[in-house]
Amino acid sequence: MTSVTMTRDAAVGLDVGATTTKGAIVTRAGEVLLRVEVPTDRHAGTKSIIAVIEELIENAGDVDAQPVAVGVGAAGFIDAATGSVTFSPNLEYGDPEVAEAVRSRSGLPVVVDNDANAAAWGERRFGTAQGTDYLAYITLGTGIGSGFVVDGRLIRGYTGAGAELGHMVVDPDGPPCPCGLRGCLEQFASGTAIARIARAALKEGDHRSSILSFAGSIENVTALDVAKAAREYDEVARDVLAKAGRMLGVGLSNVANIFDPEVIVLGGGAVRAGEAFLGAARDQLARMTEAQRRRPMRLDVTSLAQDAGIIGAATLALDEVVQTERTQKRGLRER
Numbered sequence: 018m019t020s021v022t023m024t025r026d027a028a029v030g031l032d033v034g035a036t037t038t039k040g041a042i043v044t045r046a047g048e049v050l051l052r053v054e055v056p057t058d059r060h061a062g063t064k065s066i067i068a069v070i071e072e073l074i075e076n077a078g079d080v081d082a083q084p085v086a087v088g089v090g091a092a093g094f095i096d097a098a099t100g101s102v103t104f105s106p107n108l109e110y111g112d113p114e115v116a117e118a119v120r121s122r123s124g125l126p127v128v129v130d131n132d133a134n135a136a137a138w139g140e141r142r143f144g145t146a147q148g149t150d151y152l153a154y155i156t157l158g159t160g161i162g163s164g165f166v167v168d169g170r171l172i173r174g175y176t177g178a179g180a181e182l183g184h185m186v187v188d189p190d191g192p193p194c195p196c197g198l199r200g201c202l203e204q205f206a207s208g209t210a211i212a213r214i215a216r217a218a219l220k221e222g223d224h225r226s227s228i229l230s231f232a233g234s235i236e237n238v239t240a241l242d243v244a245k246a247a248r249e250y251d252e253v254a255r256d257v258l259a260k261a262g263r264m265l266g267v268g269l270s271n272v273a274n275i276f277d278p279e280v281i282v283l284g285g286g287a288v289r290a291g292e293a294f295l296g297a298a299r300d301q302l303a304r305m306t307e308a309q310r311r312r313p314m315r316l317d318v319t320s321l322a323q324d325a326g327i328i329g330a331a332t333l334a335l336d337e338v339v340q341t342e343r344t345q346k347r348g349l350r351e352r
């Protein structure tokens with residue numbers, strides 16, 4: 018039996034990045050009701066997470082919502098079973114037992130997962146990949162993150178460090194990566210990589226590139242400047258983006274070989290680099306897929322954009338609550 022009330026069941030969803038922490042109240046229908054965005058305190062990860070959660074719970078009544086769970090998506094390696102952060106390169110966690118800390122403060126069930134895993138879940142429930150049980154979500158930003166759904170479940174690995182496409186080595190003699198390896202995909206196809214490759218190209222030769230008129234100087238070049246210049250058919254910019262896109266395509270072909278997804282969804286800021294980048298990735302993937310006589314797969318761009326992580330984290334938490342309730346009911350029946 019269900020009771021009819023005016024308040025809507027919802028969850029708090031958090032997306033904790035290295036620079037900003039974004040949060041919202043998200044309903045079971047994936048509706049985003051309240052938004053909070055604060056700079057992440059790099060030296061106090063757990064504390065800054067709790068502050069945002071408490072603010073959202075406090076104000077949930079204003080939008081007629083009743084949070085019944087909390088979901089947190091955070092950059093780094095997360096042990097989803099315990100909700101603890103095992104490794105985070107850009108954020109210090111005084112208390113890595115994030116789920117336990119939030120649970121004891123809020124009294125609500127808490128789910129903590131990798132940020133890209135959360136976003137993948139959001140895309141599957143409410144975004145571009147709605148309904149599929151086989152999905153790869155790749156986020157292209159400062160770095161490259163990824164979340165994979167296989168057979169309807171998120172792949173997390175034995176220690177929570179699994180399915181990290183960004184650190185798949187595509188050139189063992191390539192540039193060093195903060196992860197400790199060389200030539201990771203992240204060093205060729207992330208926003209940071211696009212900017213670095215463009216700076217190198219400009220230093221080498223063509224100073225007439227319009228990248229410089231957007232950036233002001235070689236040192237200040239960002240991926241966004243490269244994208245803007247590419248839209249004006251700047252040759253240097255288009256060449257940089259085509260190379261990065263080709264490497265991304267190689268990475269996606271590897272994804273196809275390992276996971277055989279139905280849909281690949283691309284998210285993150287670098288997606289805005291547009292066709293010069295994404296078209297090159299799509300062409301490369303198509304060439305490699307065809308060579309293997311694989312079934313062509315859908316490659317799409319996120320429809321939830323910046324909200325994928327928030328919606329995904331909240332929905333993961335709500336799904337967990339439903340799952341727990343089911344298990345409890347089953348337990349009662351079997352008694």
Ligand SMILES: [Zn+2]
Pocket residue numbers: 183184185194195196197198201203
């Ligand atoms: Zn790496």
